Amino acid sequence: MSAKPLSILPITSFPMVKAGDDLVDFLITSHQMEYPVQPQDIIVITQKIVSKSEGRLRDLRQVEPGEKALDLAAICEKDPRLVQLILEESSEILRVRKGLLIVKHRLGFVCANAGIDHSNTVEGDKEEDFVLLLPENPDQSAARIQKEFFSRTGIDIGVMIIDSHGRAWRNGTVGTAIGVANVPGLVDLRGHKDLFGYTLRATLIAAADELAAAASLVMGQANEAVPCVIARGFPYPLREASLSELIRPDELDLFK
């Protein structure tokens, strides 16, 4: 491994995405217009457009909150119908306070509100009526995009789906991987030596999350339409992977 530059290239020509759209079509068109993808590039995609293409939009007016949702909603002061969806998307409720609901998502990771997004969902409709769930299975979504991109272009890339997550002890959100295909979640350098021949200390690197943060920085959250970036110069070999490598097992989670 020799040190080389990392470039995060924003795709700004991406069209609006709606249910049933084929993201691979859009990716092939957009990358050709802006930054032609090269082998070993990684395409990083925000969960929002993956969810939209998969039809994960939900109309709160059609959600009937159960008893547990009503109880939790009273504590966290959120819409009980939203809380009902959060419960359905979660395997465990970890913290409930006013304005806050932290859960273990059914996909394994810990996040606020089960990653359910309340903004930027349906053009023209009222914001408060529609919410967007995370993709059904982001690893599978990433893998499908990765394979189809290869079969249609002959270019072997990595694909990662990300979201913005809060942290336990630090303010602000950071881009975080929620699905990977052909991108290593963890890079294990245990046993490697440093410059002086000493054994390394921090040797299990969350490389996918570091890349997710870099991509998120370029995507921004504001008025820009950058749902997707191309990462060039990722310093580790691409390989088969799944998000599960990044999830700390319950028995090692010190802060539940």
Add this chain to the structure above:
Amino acid sequence: MSAKPLSILPITSFPMVKAGDDLVDFLITSHQMEYPVQPQDIIVITQKIVSKSEGRLRDLRQVEPGEKALDLAAICEKDPRLVQLILEESSEILRVRKGLLIVKHRLGFVCANAGIDHSNTVEGDKEEDFVLLLPENPDQSAARIQKEFFSRTGIDIGVMIIDSHGRAWRNGTVGTAIGVANVPGLVDLRGHKDLFGYTLRATLIAAADELAAAASLVMGQANEAVPCVIARGFPYPLREASLSELIRPDELDLFK
């Protein structure tokens, strides 16, 4: 704000650093050789070389563990002299288990072992005798480098010092800011609207930490000597800042 590429450019010509060295000298020489710094670039530096230049190396043979250190060392099975130094660098012990000591560092953030590094410290000496503490005050160190770089080159940049931190719920370490100068820790987009005029959800972005993760990815942890990178294309305006914006106040910390 328009979307532009972000580049993380590795500086590989950096010499070995020892106590008393002037990092600004090295930075000026290195950047001229490799990637000449431009206004608004951010220089990201690993804590390790800042600590070394500040003489933060400690010889464990000169450390006398107190009673509390001996007690904790028995639980976490670490060297009691190392635990003594961890205690001196911490304001609070949060978790102690076999192999693990998570603290609130006196600098405010939560991390393992008070960020004390046991590897790659003294050429030729025995690894187990020397450890490296974090810089005395990374915000001040970053500010000093930022100001001096400007006064000697006329180029106005940002400077950030980073370390590798673990996370509560996810495996692996990610690059994390421990000191900033002229780099916004948080970017507050509250009140901004998205493409459809809806209010944004994730609107408090830990931009410095996202950049720290990107930089860490390029620095790696292995045999490479990349203690420093230049980040070009950071998407937010540079401004005065301090690490404290990134630290969640105790009363909002849900996982203590």
